[in-house]
Amino acid sequence: MKYFLYILKSQSADKYYVGISENPEVRLYYHNNIEKGFTSRYRPWEMVFKKEFNSKSDAADAEKKIKGWKSRVMTERIISGEVKL
Numbered sequence: 001m002k003y004f005l006y007i008l009k010s011q012s013a014d015k016y017y018v019g020i021s022e023n024p025e026v027r028l029y030y031h032n033n034i035e036k037g038f039t040s041r042y043r044p045w046e047m048v049f050k051k052e053f054n055s056k057s058d059a060a061d062a063e064k065k066i067k068g069w070k071s072r073v074m075t076e077r078i079i080s081g082e083v084k085l
Helices: 024-033 056-069 072-080
Strands: 003-010 018-019 045-053
Touching: 003 024, 003 056, 003 072, 018 024, 018 056, 018 072, 024 045, 045 056, 045 072, 056 072
Parallel strands: none
Antiparallel strands: 003 018, 003 045
């Protein structure tokens, strides 16, 4: 089953959100309309990056790597294509 790593950018604040999903477009809808918590505070969100992986574990490994960096600069380098996952 295919999974996607996605990065969202808040249109109301200078924030990014990294997640994984089988259907990132549906997840974007949830982040913008239904979800509570972190993403609800910074609505609306736009998808700025999406990459397909062959398994959930591969997508989760990439997500963990990005979150482990705790680096806005690295996140932006991924979005720009300067850094490949």
